[in-house]
Amino acid sequence: MSRLFILSAGAALALAQAAPAAPAAPETRPLKIAKECSQFTGDTPSFCTITESNLEAIPAGSKILYYGPVVANPLFSSSTAVIAVGNGDSALGYCVVYDTAKPPFGTCAFHAGSGTLAGFQAIVKVTVDDKQIWHWDGDYVLGTTQAAK
Structure with a gap:
């Protein structure tokens, strides 16, 4: 029985050493976007306009189009x-917002x-302030997201 255990442990160790290392998680950066939605109609697509962004690649004036369902x-x-x-x-993503929460x-x-x-790639928390400005606060990565081997 102990001989079987030693063989099994040895095989498991050999497999663990042969397995490639998991890529390191990409380094994220903070993302802060503000948008106003005065032209959002509920049609498909509807849109909001970015008024502020801390990411140069997504400047103020950019649109966020919502396609449903x-x-x-x-x-x-x-x-x-x-x-x-x-x-x-x-950029392509998906949003879920609980609009009637308080x-x-x-x-x-x-x-x-x-x-x-x-x-x-990004994930953001969505909130709205008293002036009806919507805020996205979260983290992003831009460019290659795979760790070098």
Whole structure:
């Protein structure tokens, strides 16, 4: 029995040593975006306009387009979201917002980008202030997200 245990332990150790190391998590940076949604209609797509951003690749004036499937529900929204900067520079993600909470809150996660936003990944907390300015606060990575081997 002990011989079987030693063989099994040896095989497990050999497999563990042969397995490639998991890539290191990419280093994130803080992301802060403010947007106003006075032109949001509930149609598909609807949009909000970024008024402030700490990320140069997503300047003020950029649009966030919401494609649904749920953008006009009175309780919550659940939508594919595209940050459209222009000239092929964009990021793709998904947002879920509990619109009728007091105050409203939610989360957005972005997983892909193109142009200057290639490799963009982010996760943000969504809140709204008393002036109806929506805020995204979270972390992002931009560019390659795979650790060098």
